[in-house]
Amino acid sequence: MTSEDAARSERSPFTASSGSSQYSDYSTTSSTDSYDVSSSEKHRDLKREISHFRHARVDLSKFVEVGWGLDRTTSERILKLPLPLEASDMIRDYKSIERESERRGSFITLTKKLLAAVQDSALCIDIPCDAFGSSAVVWHAECNSSVTGTTRKGAMMTTWPSAAPALESPTLAVAKHIIAMARRTEMISASSGTQCLGTDLAAASALPEAQVSNGSKAQTLKRSREETQCDDPGRQSKRQRLEEEDPIGSSLLQLASLARACLASTNRLWVTGLVIDGCKVTTAYFDRNLVACAAPFHFDEEPAKLALVVYAMSMCNRSAAGFDPHLRPWPSHTTESITAAMVRELERPVDDVVGSFFEFPSAINEMQEPSSILTSTHCFRVTRWIRKPNELIGRSTMVYKVERVSEDKSLSTEDFALKLSWPPESRTSEIEVLKALKKKLPKRLHAHLPNVEFATTFTAEQLSLPWLRLGLELSPENHEARVLRVLASSYYHKLWEAGSIEAFKQAWLDCVECHHEAWKRGGVLHRDLSEDNIMISRRGGGDPKGLLNDWDMASFVEALKDPDSSAHKRIGTLPFMALDIIYPTTLTVHPREHWYRHDLESFFWILVWAAIHYNLKEKTRDKEVHPSLVPWTSDDVNTHAFAKIVFLRPWDDLAQLAFDDIKPGFEEVLEDWIDPLRKLIKDSRESYGVALAKRLPSDTFDYSTCGGAFTFETFMAAIKQTPRVWDDDIPLP
Template identity: 40%
Template structure:
């Protein structure tokens, strides 16, 4: 990051008048002087689109949300359906002459020159909200006057964010009730306000006349964007009252608001920090404002407006944000700081709109109407309540599954917590696939009882559709098609807590657990007609019994697919699935492909190799950093593919160098299992891609002509497969 101090010639209002840190509707300037604040103009390269980091980030973002974004929502519809503001109130605000203070607007304009304009925005925003309250004669404005803004950039410590250290962001939130809560984080952000960077700090910006030259939204004349049109442009739309736009739009006005914006990434961080259905925010590009909505289904945004021309629109937005309650801000109404018993609504769920959001999900409580299955010996009274003790896995990304796993303890009827810890998995599963809950139940029905210990043990499950959760976009009149929308269901599964694969304690236990998972995986396919399709080190798990016996458990069936009696669905091309480091080479090389058994067998092989280089079995730990020998598996598609081609090639030196990185306790496993399996995959692929002559009868791709099957896999490691007491279990598997 390049940093340059302001010199004595800098006359911007920010540098001459100090900075504000914390605001509410009743507050004034903190009076901090220039000497007490960070008076530097930071030019962060990662804020600019030209950098490779940003190009990579936006390419990833476009791939994730490009087809799922819906733009040009009318502002009045947005504030009504998303934030819950009555439309009549919204129309009243839009009809009022709510002016901007010329002096404060001038300070904001001056701040654009040096990149320190957030604090001046907060003063403007505070005044606009107060003006809206006065114009409306709002006698019930307590919720507005306890609404505050937090300027993250003016803080001494930046808000941690996994994608960038840049924080051109203001939080809108409820005023904290305790002094220790004066520093918010992503988990309590009611709304997130982002200010796009202005790359040319020397450009002249004049308020009240014409709009400034477009910022980095606008492509230079003659330039070509590397992003697809779906990410570059939105259709122009009229004003709220149906009139055409007041003036001709400048170059760049049709660029989608998320280009060169960190807000989608901020939204994913907010979603990951707690249990939340959606996140909303504003994007400021100098004077241009866009309201945005993000959830696991889609992204939507309003038609942009210029607040220097239409201050009443900004007043509408800020007032609606202030009046927005916890439910309309997207916070999970089933997550509480403490068990919430009285009073209940008619649905049996807590009526807790006045409760502030949970800042730390650890120590909070999930609460559901329902009942616990008979698996639990001591059933708690309704509702079902459990306390979060630890975050095992946070969700990642924006649109998609967003799976989270928590270590929890049940609240018993006595009010005490259960001694046994459980696991609670919360995810947004695709409605196109069978529910993971149904898959696990189906496997238990179809498979012999002695195998059930190797599959997830579910105690309580719950499922909610978008309609059940009253997601706001259902009422926005979006044009949803199979191309731009995927139906999802929020699934919650409470079950037994299992250990990680690296916690088995010995190489003997490791081999047993891995083998258990391989064999029950094939059993699920053979007898249950279910293929897992997403094998990784995190879903090969262990269950330790009281006598010290360890068994393997194959977990996470949310990407599984039902297979017909003739394996019909296995031959159908579909989007490739799997966990990136452990995906089969075939699947990395193709955008779509049938997913066959051999692909999952290849994943089992990669898990073996990964473990041999990263696991410390005696210490029950895994190395914190990815070893350089396998780092390519975790970076990008090209590197991952090339590294796996090397591993499965006949060139001895790359393989020897790889084996030299294996931990000592895995040395025998290399000779007994890892290298025999490597040679099996290498030979099978050679037979199909290299030695097969055009005149030969074509080998079937599903098994590489019978060379890569469950039988050949087990034979390579010299293990006789279990038959589970099923006659002729392995017949027809050659």
């Protein structure tokens, strides 16, 4: 469960990856053992995401009502409030400040004054407010982001008082709202018509603390081609018009980057915040589907609007702030006496996902047989992160290592992996694929497929995502419906943790054969093979087995025959993608499809990658990509494709440099498996190229197998392995 589509970007045919000699973030999600890509690449991808799925100029009162739960009547009352004269003086002082840190402090002081004006009025007396959940603490500091690894400056966040002890920095996991403030240089650049893309962002500071008045006073303040959509003229022109009306400035990118980090720091459905550019304020909403911004206003001209925004943000509770209600500090079926402190813990987000609990109603388990006895809930205790997402909009897969909690509060002896992702609603679910495979394949093959204990799906409507009620003009060009899929399966080990070359070879071979049976008998093509989903299973004792994981990008073979199916969108994980997927032919002698041989080719690239990077005895993987294989991580199609094409040539210098550094234990693998497969793929591609050059029709040349040269049978023959017969009634050799 740890792999995702690496070429995830839905806007560009190829995802961004590092060209350095370190591990690129070639998978959709970043993990603890992968390299974090540069800020400039992150900003490039982020701007592309926002430009396609950004909705601008939402009515401010509508945004406040939907996003923060403040009714329109109260909003209208606040907008009519007379504001203190001191506020005008504060605004004038704010505008004259040059230093960023002083402007932040001045802005916070101004918001306190405006909030006090709302609190001192009697207009909001009927607004319900949870005294604990509504309080927002001022936080003014700089810290390092655990998600991006970069120091962020120029941004602020609000949180709950108990989440921000006096001597400690609150983390993004408890950020109520986020705020990005433009630097003075950015404000000048924007005014002169030049956009300056800042890469230094910030992660700390906040709005004023709300108070609760008594008496008559108011209560107050994996790059997936599957998800790639190439730019068409209609999409380009609409995006261009939006850019002309509301250009994406560096401050919005600052906020979007902070939102991405915020959503990745805990399990969160959405986050809202502000962009402060001089006196211009834009409220913004972010989730895995889209970005929505209200029409901007200038608080030096309309200070009441800033008062409205500050008050609404302060009144916003945990639920309205977008925190996942399924993530809890303690299980609901606890046998302990529930104290007042425990109840208060439920009113704000958990400080740390690790040690917390995911809890789902039993009735929604898609793996449950109709006749099964239902438990009250499915509860999992998080023991550590496995993977954090590195995108804002998209699949955004999160994976946690968890223990299952029984009704008697005991913890399972077996570890599980809990995966949460946001695939397109149109995609076939991983659960459907696995159910079909386990129904069609012999039982002895089930040991090589993930053991799923719990799975469910939530739609945007079931999660009550706020954008549903913002009145957005949605179209295929600016929106793709997504669902939240949750899946808990047994915990498996990375391929580099095999422990020996014998265990590695067996696991790799198990997955090659399981993959073939899934395609031939099960009618399913995996389509996203990588080092992260060829795994080691040690369940049930005995020898380690290969486990083919992450079927969420798989397609049914029948769907591949439909030219209109979404299954034809190209997917893959950069270093392991087949050449035809990286650089598809522009000739039309055959349809552009993801064929079985493309997955076979991925097995070869994985094998080479492992031989150069895996330290099997130590159960580790090199942290840096070997220099000769760095081009494999590039999203530049020419660089990537050329590197792999020449690698197949027996005299290639870069290939020889890589093999000179082959890891201990892989020497025989190079001679017996890699070299023969290298020749097989080179010869097959030559046959394919000749047929293309002659424009042979598909009925005379089978392009899906390179004229029969590249099949499962020729693949296994090249490595001198006899395919096993997997039928349950026939003993395995």
